[in-house]
Amino acid sequence: KQEVTQIPAALSVPEGENLVLNCSFTDSAIYNLQWFRQDPGKGLTSLLLIQSSQREQTSGRLNASLDKSSGRSTLYIAASQPGDSATYLCAVRFMEYGNKLVFGAGTILRVKS
Amino acid sequence: GAGVSQTPSNKVTEKGKYVELRCDPISGHTALYWYRQSLGQGPEFLIYFQGTGAADDSGLPNDRFFAVRPEGSVSTLKIQRTERGDSAVYLCASSPSGPSTDTQYFGPGTRLTVL
Numbered sequence: 409k410q411e412v413t414q415i416p417a418a419l420s421v422p423e424g425e426n427l428v429l430n431c432s433f434t435d436s437a438i439y440n441l442q443w444f445r446q447d448p449g450k451g452l453t454s455l456l457l458i459q460s461s462q463r464e465q466t467s468g469r470l471n472a473s474l475d476k477s478s479g480r481s482t483l484y485i486a487a488s489q490p491g492d493s494a495t496y497l498c499a500v501r502f503m504e505y506g507n508k509l510v511f512g513a514g515t516i517l518r519v520k521s
Numbered sequence: 522g523a524g525v526s527q528t529p530s531n532k533v534t535e536k537g538k539y540v541e542l543r544c545d546p547i548s549g550h551t552a553l554y555w556y557r558q559s560l561g562q563g564p565e566f567l568i569y570f571q572g573t574g575a576a577d578d579s580g581l582p583n584d585r586f587f588a589v590r591p592e593g594s595v596s597t598l599k600i601q602r603t604e605r606g607d608s609a610v611y612l613c614a615s616s617p618s619g620p621s622t623d624t625q626y627f628g629p630g631t632r633l634t635v636l
Contacts, residue, residue: 499564513561
């Protein structure tokens with residue numbers, strides 16, 4: 409069974425700090441990896457999608473990297489703000505499973521002002 | 522433009538009852554997905570439609586769960602004889618097509634509580 413693991417489960421940082429969220433997955437045979445943001449009681453907002461042929465994607469203060477061979481991805485958030493407080497989910501589309509996404513349990517981020 | 526919408530936003534029912542959850546995907550999106558998210562967990566895949574047909578229903582937990590998409594747009598997730606363990610947030614997502622490269626766009630979810 410393919411799995412996705414996220415570390416840490418929760419993170420609290422002061423405003424302005426740079427931070428890294430980690431995601432690991434059990435098989436390098438993937439189509440893509442996606443990072444999502446989820447606010448309390450809300451659905452998921454896609455942040456970045458990295459195709460298996462890519463090494464990283466950037467959007468504003470966010471940068472996501474992908475290392476397929478080691479089964480790892482990181483989400484880097486620069487100059488964090490209180491508005492970044494949310495749960496961040498990593499999801500992988502494994503080739504073995506076709507079109508469905510396999511999600512990690514998420515990292516709960518709190519940025520203190 | 523309009524995103525994925527789901528109704529109702531909240532549903533409270535009693536054990537043993539039947540419920541229907543509705544998903545309106547983004548217009549023109551051919552692929553539609555249902556996921557279930559329990560408290561403190563990431564979403565878990567239930568079923569995937571490509572057009573009108575269920576291309577993958579391997580995530581449905583048992584035969585009490587069924588989903589349809591008769592005209593290739595709106596989908597309904599149906600749960601019979603609900604159990605307390607069915608309580609969760611049910612999320613729907615859509616994408617322009619089914620290939621491996623597309624982003625999935627999620628709705629706000631339906632929070633189901635079975636008393």
